[in-house]
Amino acid sequence: MMDEIAGGRTTGRAGAIGLRLRSSVAAAVLALGLAPTGAAWSQDKMMATVGRVGNVDELVTMDKVCGTKPIRVALVDGFGGNSWRRITRAEYEDEAKKCPNIKEVLYADGQNNPQKTISDIQSLVAQGVEAIVVFPDAGPAMLPAIRAAHKAGVAIVAYTASPGGKPGVDYLDFVAPNTPSDGSTWAKWVAKTLNGQGKVVFLGGTPGNLQSQAELEGIKKVFADFPKIELLGGGPVDTNWDPAETQKVVSGLLTRYPQIDAIISDYGGGSVGGIRAFINAKHPLVPWAANDANEFACLWQENKAANPNYQMMTVSSRTWLVRVALRKAVAKAEGVDDPEPSIVNQPIVEDSTDPKLPPKCDSSLPPDAIFSSQLPPDKLKAVFAQ
Template identity: 50%
Template sequence: MSRNTNYAALVLAAGLALAGCSTGTAGTSGGGGEAVKDQKVGMVGTEDQIQDISKFCGKKDITVGFADGFGGNSWRKITRAILEDEAAKCPNIKKVIYTDAQGDTQKAISDINSLVSQGANVIVTFVDGGEALLPTIKKATAAGVKVVPFVGSPGGKPGTDYVDFVAEDITTYGQALAKWTIDQMGGKGNLVMLGGIAGNSYSQGVYDGVVKEAKAHSGIKLLNSDGPVSTDWEPGKTQQVVAGLITKYGSIDGIVADYGGGSVGGIRAFIAAGKPLPVWSANDSNEFACLWYKYKDSQPTFQVATESSRNWVVKVALHKGLSAFNGIKNDEPSTFNLQIIEDSTDPAKLPKCEKDLPPDAILSSGLTVPQLQKLFK
């Protein structure tokens, strides 16, 4: 899949989100009932506007499918746990079926078809395969299933091809972290943006924001000028990739990453190479924060900032699907504005390292400390 195709999908989704006033039709009808009157898609807001799921449960028995495009890292495991915990609050949700496409687009298509055949009424899905999944999603919608993609966009038209698309404002996320990183670099030097699985629409959207900010600073050279560096969102792969970048470029002054949990592998690559740690921004991860405390005195160039890893958006995706199935109006945001929550240069926002929690824990995820401890036991 080309990056241009993914970019077009993101532009469409972002445009709907910013408009905040599109009315859903086919994607918002109830389970055999009429469409919800004046149901809007793409509404923009903040995390504190998420509502209690009890408002959307309804009374009918419901089977929920979670079609994950890739389930192989801690972020995905936490997100699955959040969805299952949220679904358990509705006594009429009788079953949650989870599938993991393992980064394989053809398996992702097969997984969604399988969930439909198993009787899923609502399907929540992280679309790693971009527009390649759209025909399958449209087919599921036509069969009466309420499909809600989150974070990874399939393109298409929210409110018609599927219920709605739930995510943060991706480009703004990339641009905000890039601005912070470039400011800490003094507006000059070599910058790298680390993404996830090759060709995924999410990393491309973050990259577009980084490019926009980098272009505003003549002293900045974005080393990966052809798109985000693929790391598969895995610490081990990230370490290998960053080691290769260090060998190729020698000097790297700043990094923007779309996964803090994977960034820890990149940090290890710099330490192993005996190179100064650069300015680094990502989304939050317990080990990412703890590594800053470990190296902050010996590595003065190593400053970090994070925005929320926002695993909690999966709750809203579930709410949107339940609302559509039950014919209940949902006025929660579907596009969330994020802000920097950790900043090693700001005494009021110092990174949070919880030594009693596992390295893979994500403190902003929405899970409690006991839930995180149980998940990573």
């Protein structure tokens, strides 16, 4: 059974469209601290990894944690209106279907309203839902409700956005990508593609967000070994993770800087606006590193012939991380071990310079479809057919 809940009511309707808000994952690194690879500690006499950094090859399959007790699970979204959230919800529902003992699969859209998200969590706890995964868009404002759920015995896992507090104490765990590692991965590729010299722009998100700041640290660490690479402006250029805003910002950068040799962006879907700015300015396209999105790859395919220096690389957009969070919550509710890492190093999924990782474009799917999703093609298409 898959239902959307709102303040404790099963509504069966789609959530309202919200503004895109890519929440910070860097708090896991900057505020909470990360345990080194291999670290784990006992939690209620059950060996469960909390805060461990690891790789995708250390992840397990859902059948390893299903258990046998009938339970209900829920995904609480701070908002659920954009395509990334829709794909994530489909991944969560797909993963939950793999356990026959999961009797209800619930979903709550906070509609970009922190108070509603808090109410959704409280309602689910009152209903006795055993396992909850939450994307706490509002950050620390969500911590009291999340902590109360944890104290009530609910297996509650935050993912992608940190609510503050301490994993393993205030909630079961925090699942997120290794954000500084993303910055390092992009920077290494750019340095190699530019042969160690050139002027680079880093496009970030909202002003002061911790995600872009953590990525910047990874970028700077790599570029420190390449004195002939200059990071223009010294830090992330704010784009609000919005394609239209990104187009305006990049247009301004092209006017301000006569030489831009490469772009790093922490939002592939927003990068398409920047690419259009280059095209409109009749400026040759340059190497571009981001995370994967259908239109990002399609634009590369459309423009690569006329732009010989134009290459692209992406890391995963990690909609599948919700599966990891769900497995951790279910394992706890079932009393089953789950040795998976909490902070996951992201793989490169596309690289136009590597014949083994060609960019993926499917014009039959919407521009913001994500191919690093673990949904089968038919289920990915079904997300956008709704």
